[in-house]
Amino acid sequence: MASLGELTAGITHEIQNPLNFVNNFSEVNTELIDELNDEIDKGNFAEAVLIAKDIKENEEKIKHHGKRAEAIVKGMLQHSRSGSGQKELTDLNNLLDECLRLSFHGIRAKDKSFDTKTETSLDSSLSPVAVVSQDIGRVLLNIFTNAFYSVMQKKKTNGENYSPVVTASTFREGNTVKIIVQDNGNGIPQRVIDKLFQPFFTTKSTGEGTGLGLSMSYDIITKGN
């Protein structure tokens, strides 16, 4: 189960990048405005217009990255809330992408050697679906974390010859949306499949996992939705 520490690490990383852009483009614009005033003083209005255009484009970038950071914080609040139980119209593609990135960076923060190719195939025709997004988010996080764990384990034994890949896709099937997560990890033997959703059942070594992730997810999916 993705721990609070992993989530925090993932989120911190996600926010650093947009903040980097907000701060830097803002500083650039301060310099550009000085240049703009210089050109106006010299009467170079053509040059001034060009600089103004750059300033405006930079403002758009600041806005874009500021909104990115805002969305990340909102997402973080959603995940930390203990499930209000309210169903809200949710963009499942966005949710999936966010959880994938959170899980990826969370694990990366703890294990520097972790690296996996991730691929998404998202159906752009999906319209928002009424779900309890923090619950679905938690399920997705658990599934992604498990997928990453599996490929990491395989990488330890197979080394150079193995390219770990985790794929997530969404598509519409009639009245329902299907979300599929695949990994090319070690697979699950039948005897494990039988016990998969039991609380506290885990194939991980002591301390690595609580064995609650999938059982919680099973509850969320079967009882909530």
Next chain:
Amino acid sequence: MKILVVDDEQDVKVLFEQRFRKEIRDREMEFVFAFSGEEALVYLNHHQHEAVLILSDINMPGMSGLELLGHIKQKYHKPPPVVMMITAYGDKENYDTAMNLGADDFLTKPVDFTTLKEKLKAIQ
């Protein structure tokens, strides 16, 4: 001075072109951009000896900046390009790994461009 910047974020290119506009305009520095470790290696293979300095993010999908660093320091010897890592992960473990792989410097995001400019000018 030709500088290769490696980062998966597209806006990094715009940011650098803006923050170094004077240096670029006065032809003191020239920037090229790769958006993945793989792209960076392709560039280096085709333009050997051109980029004297490489600024790379650590955390990228696919090949990480640290892997890229390892490849560069192993393969390109005479003279070896200067490689500086720029990353959001400013922890000791990443720092140590980067230094052990031969990184020439290590900067954390958000990037302080004043400091970066000083470091680049010191190399020139």
